[in-house]
Amino acid sequence: MKKRNNENQSLSEVLKEFVDHNKLQGGLDKVSVKDVWYREMGPAIEKYTTAIKLQNETLYVQLSSSVLREELSYGKGKIITMLNRELGKDLIKKLVLR
Secondary structure, three states: OOOOOOOOOOHHHHHHHHHHHOOOHHHHHHHHHHHHHHHHHHHHHHHHEEEEEEEOOEEEEEEOOHHHHHHHHOOHHHHHHHHHHHHOOOOOOEEEEO
């Protein structure tokens, strides 16, 4: 960690610097993706979601319903766009439903 400096910094600047210095952004992105999936897809889909994993630019979502998986597969592009918009960056390039 850097030594203390005498200039004033906002809390957001300090936190951003801490995250960058310790390379924590990848882990924070994984948590954010899960939160956004559950919030945007709603409680009906949350009930059938068993696992979510972000790896490289691919989001893997495991569903317990084959019917729901088939229905969601028709709107993959729209889901990716919606999730990226809520995340505020293009984090997801591909969606794999299992």
